[in-house]
Amino acid sequence: MTTTTIAYETVIGLEVHAQLSTRSKMFCGCSADYASTAPNTHVCPVCLGMPGVLPVINNRAVELVMMTSLALNCAVSSYSKFDRKNYCYPDLMKGYQISQFDAPIGLKGWLDIEADGEKKRAGITRVHLEEDVAKLIHRVGFDGKAYSLMDVNRSGVPLMEIVGEPDLRSPEEARQYLMKLHTILQYIGVSTANMEEGSFRCDANISIRPVGTTQLLAKVEVKNMNSFRAVFRALEYEAKRQGDALANGERLAQETRGWVEAEGKTVSQRSKEFAHDYRYFPEPDLPPLNISREWVEKVRAELAELPDARRDRFMNEYSLPLYDANLLTATKTMAEYFEACVKTGQPANLSLTVRAKQISNWLLGEFSRLTNANLIEVNQAKITPVMLCELIDLTQKGTITGAAAKQVFETMFSTGKPAGSIVAEAGLSQISSASELENMAAKIIAENPQAVADYRAGKETAAKFLVGQMMRLSKGRANPQIATELIKKKLEEK
Amino acid sequence: MSDNLNWLTIHAAHELLARKKISSVELTQACLDNIEKVEPKVKALVTETADFALAQAKKADATIAQGKATPLTGIPALMKDVLCTQGIRTTASSKMLEKFVPPYNAAVIEKLIAAGMVLVGKTNLDEFAMGSSTENSAFFTTHNPYAFERVPGGSSGGSAAGVAAGEAIFSLGSDTGGSIRQPAGFCNVVGLKPTYGRVSRYGLIAFASSLDQIGPFTRDALDCALVMNVISGQDKRDATSAPEPVPDYTKNLNGNIKGMKIGIPKEYFVAGMQPEVDTAVKTAIKKLEELGAIVDWNVSLPSTRLALAVYYIIAPSEASANLARYDGSKYGAAFLNTDSMWEGMEKTKQFGFGPEVKRRIMLGTYALSSGYYDAYYLKAQKVRTLIRREFDAAFTKYDALVTPTSPTVPFKIGEKANDPLSMYLSDVCTLPINIAGVPGISIPAGFAKGLPIGLQIIGKPFAEETLFRISHAYQQVTDWHTRRPMI
Numbered sequence: 001m002t003t004t005t006i007a008y009e010t011v012i013g014l015e016v017h018a019q020l021s022t023r024s025k026m027f028c029g030c031s032a033d034y035a036s037t038a039p040n041t042h043v044c045p046v047c048l049g050m051p052g053v054l055p056v057i058n059n060r061a062v063e064l065v066m067m068t069s070l071a072l073n074c075a076v077s078s079y080s081k082f083d084r085k086n087y088c089y090p091d092l093m094k095g096y097q098i099s100q101f102d103a104p105i106g107l108k109g110w111l112d113i114e115a116d117g118e119k120k121r122a123g124i125t126r127v128h129l130e131e132d133v134a135k136l137i138h139r140v141g142f143d144g145k146a147y148s149l150m151d152v153n154r155s156g157v158p159l160m161e162i163v164g165e166p167d168l169r170s171p172e173e174a175r176q177y178l179m180k181l182h183t184i185l186q187y188i189g190v191s192t193a194n195m196e197e198g199s200f201r202c203d204a205n206i207s208i209r210p211v212g213t214t215q216l217l218a219k220v221e222v223k224n225m226n227s228f229r230a231v232f233r234a235l236e237y238e239a240k241r242q243g244d245a246l247a248n249g250e251r252l253a254q255e256t257r258g259w260v261e262a263e264g265k266t267v268s269q270r271s272k273e274f275a276h277d278y279r280y281f282p283e284p285d286l287p288p289l290n291i292s293r294e295w296v297e298k299v300r301a302e303l304a305e306l307p308d309a310r311r312d313r314f315m316n317e318y319s320l321p322l323y324d325a326n327l328l329t330a331t332k333t334m335a336e337y338f339e340a341c342v343k344t345g346q347p348a349n350l351s352l353t354v355r356a357k358q359i360s361n362w363l364l365g366e367f368s369r370l371t372n373a374n375l376i377e378v379n380q381a382k383i384t385p386v387m388l389c390e391l392i393d394l395t396q397k398g399t400i401t402g403a404a405a406k407q408v409f410e411t412m413f414s415t416g417k418p419a420g421s422i423v424a425e426a427g428l429s430q431i432s433s434a435s436e437l438e439n440m441a442a443k444i445i446a447e448n449p450q451a452v453a454d455y456r457a458g459k460e461t462a463a464k465f466l467v468g469q470m471m472r473l474s475k476g477r478a479n480p481q482i483a484t485e486l487i488k489k490k491l492e493e494k
Numbered sequence: 495m496s497d498n499l500n501w502l503t504i505h506a507a508h509e510l511l512a513r514k515k516i517s518s519v520e521l522t523q524a525c526l527d528n529i530e531k532v533e534p535k536v537k538a539l540v541t542e543t544a545d546f547a548l549a550q551a552k553k554a555d556a557t558i559a560q561g562k563a564t565p566l567t568g569i570p571a572l573m574k575d576v577l578c579t580q581g582i583r584t585t586a587s588s589k590m591l592e593k594f595v596p597p598y599n600a601a602v603i604e605k606l607i608a609a610g611m612v613l614v615g616k617t618n619l620d621e622f623a624m625g626s627s628t629e630n631s632a633f634f635t636t637h638n639p640y641a642f643e644r645v646p647g648g649s650s651g652g653s654a655a656g657v658a659a660g661e662a663i664f665s666l667g668s669d670t671g672g673s674i675r676q677p678a679g680f681c682n683v684v685g686l687k688p689t690y691g692r693v694s695r696y697g698l699i700a701f702a703s704s705l706d707q708i709g710p711f712t713r714d715a716l717d718c719a720l721v722m723n724v725i726s727g728q729d730k731r732d733a734t735s736a737p738e739p740v741p742d743y744t745k746n747l748n749g750n751i752k753g754m755k756i757g758i759p760k761e762y763f764v765a766g767m768q769p770e771v772d773t774a775v776k777t778a779i780k781k782l783e784e785l786g787a788i789v790d791w792n793v794s795l796p797s798t799r800l801a802l803a804v805y806y807i808i809a810p811s812e813a814s815a816n817l818a819r820y821d822g823s824k825y826g827a828a829f830l831n832t833d834s835m836w837e838g839m840e841k842t843k844q845f846g847f848g849p850e851v852k853r854r855i856m857l858g859t860y861a862l863s864s865g866y867y868d869a870y871y872l873k874a875q876k877v878r879t880l881i882r883r884e885f886d887a888a889f890t891k892y893d894a895l896v897t898p899t900s901p902t903v904p905f906k907i908g909e910k911a912n913d914p915l916s917m918y919l920s921d922v923c924t925l926p927i928n929i930a931g932v933p934g935i936s937i938p939a940g941f942a943k944g945l946p947i948g949l950q951i952i953g954k955p956f957a958e959e960t961l962f963r964i965s966h967a968y969q970q971v972t973d974w975h976t977r978r979p980m981i
Contacts, residue, residue, distance in 0.1 A: 045597060045598050049824065050596065050597075050598075050825065051594065051596070051699040051700075051819070051825075052576075052578045052697040052698050052699045053696070053697070054695060054731060054732050054734075056730065056731060057733065086815055086818060088821070090839070094815075094819045095817075095821065096818055150823070279815075279859065279862035280867075281815070281862055281867070284704035284734075284812055285700075285734060287733055287734060
């Protein structure tokens with residue numbers, strides 16, 4: 001018996017929903033801050049969908065979608081409009097969602113990503129604006145009966161949908177796309193893009209097809225993925241499930257499947273054959289949006305530098321290696337912290353590029369280690385850019401040793417005190433006095449006869465051990481160069 | 495005299511109030527007394543707000559005493575029960591909202607209360623403003639004060655009948671396809687549907703958002719202008735309200751319409767039109783000619799015949815979405831004792847909505863469905879554009895167009911109740927005006943065997959002033975508008 005194996009390729013397109021960082025809701029004046037307040041307190045007749053109320057467009061939300069469109073290389077439409085998407089669900093106050101159907105704000109853009117060492121340009125179909133729905137909280141009562149509670153605070157929070165082209169060919173590409181998109185949204189400040197809190201949500205459309213063909217087999221929509229890792233795992237699972245099903249001669253169904261994180265699998269939620277008919281039609285309560293070139297330019301001027309551009313600039317302006325530039329620009333806060341450090345200036349005898357590299361080393365080293373270990377954001381650290389640069393200066397001038405600097409840094413990190421006072425209080429300034437160091441070296445030689453003997457027997461490394469002992473004795477304050485010279489001199493003396 | 499106060503016009507009552515010949519409490523009490531007398535026969539009111547009215551009247555009298563009276567200070571009025579009133583139930587004449595008490599006022603209510611209006615009651619209508627007779631009210635049918643066995647028109651039948659029967663000095667209604675003008679014509683009062691965008695819709699329970707407009711019922715053109723002075727203007731809560739400045743609508747009511755160009759579109763003199771109506775309308779037009787207007791009797795608006803079809807696609811489509819919110823989960827009627835949430839929502843709609851509302855939700859849902867959208871909704875929108883252009887073109891030649899308000903006099907209760915199509919046809923002269931978004935007014939123009947006949951005057955967008963001028967001039971030389979029903 002012979003079997004022929006057909007090679008399949010995976011085709012993935014992502015739909016991302018991101019809540020916009022506006023003060024008020026999409027169509028009323030209520031605060032959009034729905035999470036940090038008691039249920040049903042940020043509500044009004046408009047977002048409750050009461051009889052007779054009317055929506056009013058939040059222009060800032062429109063601007064944030066324009067800004068996102070520009071960041072994603074989309075064309076911003078001069079004519080856009082809102083539509084009603086009709087469906088029935090208790091979390092939808094009006095019985096329809098105000099969304100955008102055939103005239104979205106942003107159209108046809110792209111996102112450059114890098115996955116498995118290869119660069120790739122993934123298409124963006126559209127970016128549009130809509131409103132979020134209320135939150136249902138499902139509970140079980142004392143009598144064992146299920147019931148649901150409704151929190152309307154989230155109803156009407158501005159929501160942006162970014163629909164990607166089916167250009168992604170692997171779960172890893174999908175993850176890279178999502179992470180890049182996430183970084184950009186945070187960078188330009190349009191969304192907090194917090195996946196755990198639900199302000200950044202992703203649905204995926206995935207299908208497979210024999211390599212070399214263009215016809216797509218049944219498309220499956222995967223929902224309920226709450227982290228980058230979940231997206232990766234769910235898509236990996238789904239690609240394999242579809243491949244296995246075809247290999248077993250099964251027919252794939254067009255359906256919606258939910259990712260079950262705990263079980264590491266997707267399960268069927270609903271068949272697309274009973275797909276909703278949303279009966280879209282233009283929202284008669286809102287006039288169309290006419291977006292002038294002037295308005296687009298105003299928003300463009302407000303658009304922050306994007307991560308890729310900033311990375312390239314860091315490499316050009318500060319001669320940083322790609323590795324450093326990538327990490328420093330991975331988040332907006334880190335990039336801004338870095339530049340704030342650079343702006344504090346450097347001693348005359350030091351070039352900008354040397355200082356920039358020194359700052360980068362600190363930020364990517366000790367600074368990142370401690371922020372990660374303490375689970376805090378860069379901008380929450382007690383160390384300010386000015387304080388970090390003072391520390392670097394103290395090291396540079398030889399006031400403290402590199403080893404002592406690490407201790408000072410840790411103290412600064414936990415207390416927020418400036419480096420100078422920590423050094424003074426702990427007596428950490430470097431010992432360069434010849435007589436003090438001579439005495440110390442003599443003591444070390446006298447206390448370590450075995451090491452001295454080893455050295456004299458030709459074991460060069462014994463000298464390093466002795467220098468180390470001397471650093472320990474001085475609590476890291478001995479000038480390492482002078483200490484090494486003195487130890488060597490003493491060893492050669494007999 | 496005091497038993498006749500309720501029959502005053504706004505301007506006459508204001509005169510007496512300002513000169514302290516009468517008080518607002520007296521005026522209000524006269525209306526309340528008359529309500530007690532006529533309401534059992536007319537049934538215009540869903541809710542009477544006597545206590546609230548008298549409290550407001552006292553406040554108004556205090557304002558008047560300070561010499562700060564404005565034209566509507568202390569004037570009793572009725573509001574169609576689709577206009578949300580804070581703390582006063584607002585039912586849309588539907589079981590769905592029978593006990594709904596809004597926590598906010600509609601924009602027009604806010605403005606009128608600020609202007610000193612005294613709210614006497616909320617008026618009956620066809621459920622959710624869907625109908626032409628008030629027979630679709632979930633509660634009861636309103637009777638025409640001129641003939642109790644006949645309808646007052648609809649959907650704002652209660653607001654028209656209330657003013658006609660002397661229950662208040664003026665009222666507000668809403669007009670989606672003729673719901674102010676047709677009942678105004680049937681009840682011998684003045685009724686204006688303003689230009690779309692002229693009056694804020696905030697707080698008006700929506701039927702068809704792109705067609706709905708709020709407007710007044712009054713006893714003459716000057717009164718109508720006075721009410722429009724208060725309720726017009728842009729409102730930041732209604733994105734479709736227009737920024738056009740609001741003129742003083744009373745300013746040019748000088749009786750002079752010499753040289754004004756008036757067109758008579760022949761398509762509005764439809765087959766099946768009652769001869770008495772035809773005669774009365776033509777007589778009224780000749781009166782305008784006598785006043786110096788230049789009348790062109792041969793105008794054609796050929797797309798008019800399509801307006802009814804366009805209307806019965808667009809209005810139900812929008813309604814099908816507007817009424818989706820009534821599911822029992824938030825306010826209004828709710829059927830909670832069901833096995834599942836979905837069953838509860840279904841039952842709420844099943845028992846909360848009446849047959850005409852269900853019919854229109856079905857029509858609209860069908861027209862918007864995938865596969866039908868292009869053939870119905872999209873096509874209807876294209877024809878709507880054609881109709882608008884036809885009006886635009888006509889208004890390059892004419893200052894106003896004049897037509898009958900309705901092809902018939904008020905019909906008998908029950909006569910058309912089981913024939914929706916013939917009911918729909920009673921709005922054939924008024925629908926195109928909503929489709930075009932232009933203003934239209936109906937004024938009393940005669941009687942046929944004691945039954946009122948309305949004359950419709952249609953104007954350019956935001957040219958309500960022209961409509962008032964023509965109406966006012968006509969009312970200077972006729973007395974139809976001063977006639978009262980025998981009740």
